Amino acid sequence: MSKTNGSFMRALCMGKIAEDIIFPYPKMKTDEKETLKTIFSSFSSWLKGKDSDFRKWDKQGEMPKEFLQEMKEFGLFSFIVPEEFGGLGLSVTGYSRVLQELSRYEASVAITAGAHSSIGMKGLILFGTDEQKKKYLPKLATGEMVACFCLTEPSAGSDAAGIKCKAVREGDSWVLNGEKIWITNGGLADFFTVFARTDSPEGQITAFIVTREMAGVSTGPHEDKMGLRASSTVTVSFENVRVPNDHVLGEVGKGFKVAMKILNSGRSGLGGGCIGGMKRAIALSTHQAKSRQQFGKPIADFGLVKQKIGHMVVECYATESVVNLVAGLVDQGHEDYAVEAAISKVFGTECLWRTLDEALQIAGGGGYMCELPYERMLRDARINRIYEGTNDILRLFIALTAMHDVGQQLKELAGSLGKVFLDPIKGFGIFSDYAKKQVSLTTGLGKATFTMAHPSLKEETEIFEECAKDLASFADRILRKHGKKIVDLQFPTRRLADAMIDLFALACVISRVTSSIEEKGPEKAAKEKEILHVFAGQVRRRVKSNFGKIDENDDEQIISLADYALETEGFGWDNL
Ligand SMILES: Cc1cc2nc3c(=O)[nH]c(=O)nc-3n(C[C@H](O)[C@H](O)[C@H](O)COP(=O)(O)OP(=O)(O)OC[C@H]3O[C@@H](n4cnc5c(N)ncnc54)[C@H](O)[C@@H]3O)c2cc1C
CATH class of the missing domain: 1.20.140.10 (Butyryl-CoA Dehydrogenase, subunit A, domain 3)
Structure with a gap:
């Protein structure tokens, strides 16, 4: 019997439990598991013990160029690029698991890799022509080109359809003018997925591939922000940038759909990041609860501490169940998963937030000190409820x-x-x-x-x-x-x-x-x-x-x- 290729939740709201969509629970392929084990052991030898560096880069608000180079050498930009273009060609499930692992070390590293793959170049993979893919994917896989996603503008955040950045057709190219703000990886990027207004009979918004060497592209200074401080967030400006017609991504006038599809399919990466943060918090909190003594015994013996840890475990398990199931649906070729992907984003980011807040509480005053990782983890996690569509x-x-x-x-x-x-x-x-x-x-x-x-x-x-x-x-x-x-x-x-x-x-x-x-x-x-x-x-x-x-x-x-x-x-x- 073939599976229902629809949305579980949309069916549920009509009174039907379409259980063949969610059963059996999806599993990762054995060969991919082996690949991931190898990758994770290389992460471990590279990133373990680097926490004082991460803390330093958080304070400085920037990661050094040498470390970015290491990220390229360790293949952090290659995860979702198909093998034929020099990438690892991971499934959505495998990719989500990789971001989980990176997030257990450091959120700024995870977001730099994640923004490149989940949103920066995802449009090229989903909508690119063969020529566009051949031209850019090999460079994106090695990190020779870093990618970013340019949608938000000063007057268009949640109301993304209200963007003002404009592209006007002139002969066989487009002239692009406008400004995008808070663009993750913008300062490092050479490859920009840009959404611009192209009011025309075909539609109002079009997606373009813009590259740094095009005249008129510039990026502003590194933003000083609450969390993810070592990651790059900048303004990207376009002044009379001439974009060739063959740099249109997808169809002219269908850019809003392109943007929404990218954001929907990128959510498993963000979800993976949430799981990684929660698992790290549980490890830190259990260790802390056992080693910290008050009133003559470990605080782990107190009911109110156990209550927090128990809830963390339940929320982490539930988030992992949701994120992996949605990733599995995408891997199985389901088309209608936008509601479930949105749910995974809201649920995962809010479970992560509660978990980190409780982890800091268990650490007491120490949790408030910058010497320990809790406050940084909390600061880093706050943005998750805002970007890629506010909750x-x-x-x-x-x-x-x-x-x-x-x-x-x-x-x-x-x-x-x-x-x-x-x-x-x-x-x-x-x-x-x-x-x-x-x-x-x-x-x-x-x-x-x-x-x-x-x-x-x-x-x-x-x-x-x-x-x-x-x-x-x-x-x-x-x-x-x-x-x-x-x-x-x-x-x-x-x-x-x-x-x-x-x-x-x-x-x-x-x-x-x-x-x-x-x-x-x-x-x-x-x-x-x-x-x-x-x-x-x-x-x-x-x-x-x-x-x-x-x-x-x-x-x-x-x-x-x-x-x-x-x-x-x-x-x-x-x-x-
Ligand atoms: C660190 C960081 C990195 C980012 N990276 C990127 C990136 O790489 N690319 C990119 O394009 N953008 C990026 N963004 C922008 C991000 O996606 C936006 O901040 C987000 O979409 C929200 O838009 P806004 O900040 O303008 O908030 P607003 O849209 O002004 O919303 C403000 C508040 O009002 C609420 N609100 C708005 N409309 C409604 C409504 N109709 N009903 C109820 N409540 C409503 C919102 O939920 C929110 O709480 C980034 C932002 C940050 C801070």
């Missing part, structure tokens, strides 16, 4: 995609609802009363069941099924309650997104634990079952709480308080 925007994307699907079932509305997907934030104004009624009928019918999970996981799969049923009626109830106002009401949208995020993570953990029980036997998988049990309980409580707030909430008061603060631009109750 807020991704939550809107996750929930509004689900609501779009619900509406899509209504044939009469199919045409106009298409706009919601293109512009999920603005497009909801079109819901009519008729639509609301129809949506009520279409959803809320979920009779979804899990059949492929291990039978011993009945309790947890029942939790999933129960919450999934609620989810299928969630969008319906929100729409019935709020109708076309939903676009302005982000609180319920966020609740739907949070429920979807939790449920996808739970589905991934169920799939992974099933495969562990089948492979290792119930005894060896007992601890993983415990993790699942704890996580399923957490998910049930959070999902119920989110659903409960559809009717009972303090949203209006919160908005009123925010409006008051916005009006007065401050806190209105100073006691002096």
Whole structure:
């Protein structure tokens, strides 16, 4: 039987558990595992013991040129370049695992390698012509060329479609003008994937390959920033840059799609980085908890310390389950994974943040000192919730995609609802009363069941099924309650997104634990079952709480308080 080539979460929101998408839990290929072991042993001999250098470079806000050269020699720019072009040709799963390993040593190193592969040159791999690939991929594999991704502008961050950087066609080339800000690797790069406005019948935005030697390309000074300080972040400017027509990446006018596809497919790398950070934090915290004595015993003996460590383990396992499952879907050729990839980004970056915060707490005052790695890890991790789509925007994307699907079932509305997907934030104004009624009928019918999970996981799969049923009626109830106002009401949208995020993570953990029980036997998988049990309980409580707030909430008061603060631009109750 062939697998469903669709989205697990989009199906779930319509009341169906498409379990053949997430079962069996994906596995890394044996030969790739061997390759990774060799790579990791070379990382270990190279990077282990370099922590004082990393701390120094964090303070200086830059990594030395010699180290960048070492990164090239150790193949850090070759991971995803196909073998025929001189790269390692790793799968998405393998690549994510490599970034996990690098992140256990140092986040600035991981982001320099990651931005090059995940976003800098990903467009070339996904959309490049044979000529473009032949010309650039061999140089990108060796690091002779470093790549970066240029989308953000001073007036266009989350609203990426609002970019002003402009390319005008002149004969068989384009003249590019504009400025991009906060570009990772921009200061090192020779290869720039650039998005520019090309208002034309074909579409508004086009992606281009720009190279440093083109006249009119310049980069600004290294930004002084909170974290990832040793990585390069700069402004990139284009002044009358003549870009040949054969440097268009993908189709003219389809650049927004190119950008979104790059960001979606790059998320497994970022997820791998989150897992690496969490595993390092768990190693540091367990060591610290056992060696630090207070009140005559190791702090590891205290319940509140154990509670933190236990939660770290659950969140790390859940993140790893999500990230690897999404990477596996991409490797298997699934096309419709954007919602799941967005979920993996939001879930992983927030688990990492909580884990690092708790790790610092376990380290006490020492955790606050720059001599130990905790504060740097926390600073480095903060950006993850902001870049590659803020977690807020991704939550809107996750929930509004689900609501779009619900509406899509209504044939009469199919045409106009298409706009919601293109512009999920603005497009909801079109819901009519008729639509609301129809949506009520279409959803809320979920009779979804899990059949492929291990039978011993009945309790947890029942939790999933129960919450999934609620989810299928969630969008319906929100729409019935709020109708076309939903676009302005982000609180319920966020609740739907949070429920979807939790449920996808739970589905991934169920799939992974099933495969562990089948492979290792119930005894060896007992601890993983415990993790699942704890996580399923957490998910049930959070999902119920989110659903409960559809009717009972303090949203209006919160908005009123925010409006008051916005009006007065401050806190209105100073006691002096
Ligand atoms: C260290 C670093 C590296 C970066 N690297 C790159 C890179 O390599 N390439 C690149 O192109 N960009 C890069 N960026 C830019 C990054 O992607 C943007 O910062 C990000 O997309 C958010 O845009 P913004 O900062 O303009 O925030 P804004 O869009 O101004 O958002 C500010 C806040 O408002 C919220 N918000 C905005 N719109 C809505 C809405 N409709 N509903 C609810 N909330 C909303 C956001 O969630 C956020 O919390 C980098 C940024 C940093 C700091």
